[in-house]
Amino acid sequence: MSIQEAQVSRADFDQVMVPNYAPAGFVPVRGVGSRLWDQSGRELIDLSGGIAVNGLGHCHPALVAALTQQAQQLWHVSNVFTNEPALRLARKLTEATFADRVFFSNSGAEANEAALKLARKVAYDRFGEQKYEIISTVNSFHGRTVFTVNVGGQPKYSEGFGPRPEGITHVPYNDLAAMERTISERTCAVILEPIQGESGVLPADQTYLDGVRALCDKYDALLIFDEVQTGVGRTGKLFAYELYGVTPDVLTTAKSLGGGFPISAMLTTEQNAQHLSVGTHGTTFGGNPLACAVGGAVLDIINTPEVLAGVVEKGEYLREKLRILGEKYGVFAQVRGKGLLVGAVLHKQYQDQAGALLAAAEREGLLVLVAGPNVVRFAPSLIVEQVDIDEGLARFEQAVVKFVAQNGA
Numbered sequence: 001m002s003i004q005e006a007q008v009s010r011a012d013f014d015q016v017m018v019p020n021y022a023p024a025g026f027v028p029v030r031g032v033g034s035r036l037w038d039q040s041g042r043e044l045i046d047l048s049g050g051i052a053v054n055g056l057g058h059c060h061p062a063l064v065a066a067l068t069q070q071a072q073q074l075w076h077v078s079n080v081f082t083n084e085p086a087l088r089l090a091r092k093l094t095e096a097t098f099a100d101r102v103f104f105s106n107s108g109a110e111a112n113e114a115a116l117k118l119a120r121k122v123a124y125d126r127f128g129e130q131k132y133e134i135i136s137t138v139n140s141f142h143g144r145t146v147f148t149v150n151v152g153g154q155p156k157y158s159e160g161f162g163p164r165p166e167g168i169t170h171v172p173y174n175d176l177a178a179m180e181r182t183i184s185e186r187t188c189a190v191i192l193e194p195i196q197g198e199s200g201v202l203p204a205d206q207t208y209l210d211g212v213r214a215l216c217d218k219y220d221a222l223l224i225f226d227e228v229q230t231g232v233g234r235t236g237k238l239f240a241y242e243l244y245g246v247t248p249d250v251l252t253t254a255k256s257l258g259g260g261f262p263i264s265a266m267l268t269t270e271q272n273a274q275h276l277s278v279g280t281h282g283t284t285f286g287g288n289p290l291a292c293a294v295g296g297a298v299l300d301i302i303n304t305p306e307v308l309a310g311v312v313e314k315g316e317y318l319r320e321k322l323r324i325l326g327e328k329y330g331v332f333a334q335v336r337g338k339g340l341l342v343g344a345v346l347h348k349q350y351q352d353q354a355g356a357l358l359a360a361a362e363r364e365g366l367l368v369l370v371a372g373p374n375v376v377r378f379a380p381s382l383i384v385e386q387v388d389i390d391e392g393l394a395r396f397e398q399a400v401v402k403f404v405a406q407n408g409a
């Protein structure tokens with residue numbers, strides 16, 4: 001490298017970045033597997049997985065190879081043309097799921113936007129303009145565009161951005177009676193996370209998803225599963241809908257799909273797909289060859305019995321260890337989740353302290369996440385090594401000890 005780049009540090013963030021984030025006090029510069037190093041050379045164990053994105057850890061050799069190979073070949077041609085990596089990835093996704101058709105975009109929000117537009121269009125074409133209502137759930141998260149943030153069930157994220165789009169109703173999650181009271185002939189779609197991720201790693205009940213599926217069929221509403229966080233192996237199945245045996249009409253996925261390269265997808269059936277005819281929807285970057293080449297390599301590795309079985313095993317191990325740790329120090333009321341999407345719910349005594357525990361973990365050289373103010377979330381690499389889990393847990397225990405000493409009664 002001949003070009004000398006300027007020195008930058010965390011302090012630059014506060015001067016040149018829009019202050020909508022509050023990043024950690026250090027700047028990661030390099031990662032391998034489940035380990036990260038910051039500018040000072042300090043090593044950290046990463047059990048946060050870039051918020052459930054780095055499904056194969058950092059710089060997995062197969063992804064580096066797929067990306068660099070594609071980088072020598074073709075970067076972008078626009079959707080005026082199709083390209084081989086996109087077609088290959090679409091084949092892999094349709095072969096592995098209920099879906100017949102795929103639409104690629106770049107983020108979870110965009111995939112949800114496409115799913116919601118599809119639902120509105122299907123209802124409009126088949127039943128007319130009065131069938132446009134979308135039912136979502138309280139505390140759900142579906143992205144940050146003006147539309148998806150209003151579909152999400154967390155008003156704190158949607159306040160202050162002008163008039164809300166019409167035709168969106170929120171009902172309590174896992175409450176079938178509430179769904180039954182709300183759904184009607186005017187409903188075009190119900191959108192659900194099979195496990196509410198951002199708001200606390202809360203899995204749906206089996207009877208709930210069964211019941212919502214039946215209600216959607218009864219009222220000709222599309223059932224959209226937002227698997228942006230639960231998709232691509234996170235729960236130990238390729239997609240969480242397989243865990244429940246409840247098949248949606250539309251599925252969105254993103255985070256782990258690119259293993260760190262931005263890509264998302266909306267999957268649906270042949271019949272529904274036909275309503276997004278030429279010109280009805282689009283995106284400049286969606287289906288980009290670089291992203292799709294990486295996505296293809298991600299799927300090849302994750303969609304194997306060994307890796308998926310490993311996710312189940314490691315998830316059970318991690319939850320069990322966290323339960324033991326929680327009991328030993330009296331910090332957790334519950335440890336829940338599926339596969340390697342794990343939430344440790346703080347005891348009442350430590351109400352609203354998840355952020356403080358995350359900070360304590362960081363001081364011990366461990367990266368974890370929160371999911372709301374009361375849940376510490378783990379979403380590590382799906383192929384995280386045993387030594388990294390164990391060393392991570394050891395660091396977490398140190399953090400818990402200090403956290404309890406500072407915040408205990």
Ligand SMILES: *Cc1c(COP(=O)(O)O)cnc(C)c1O
Pocket residue numbers: 106107108109110112141142143144193197198226227228229254255
């Ligand atoms: C992260 C997330 C999104 C938003 O994805 P972006 O890529 O940030 O737009 C949507 N839905 C769920 C369930 C998510 O976890």
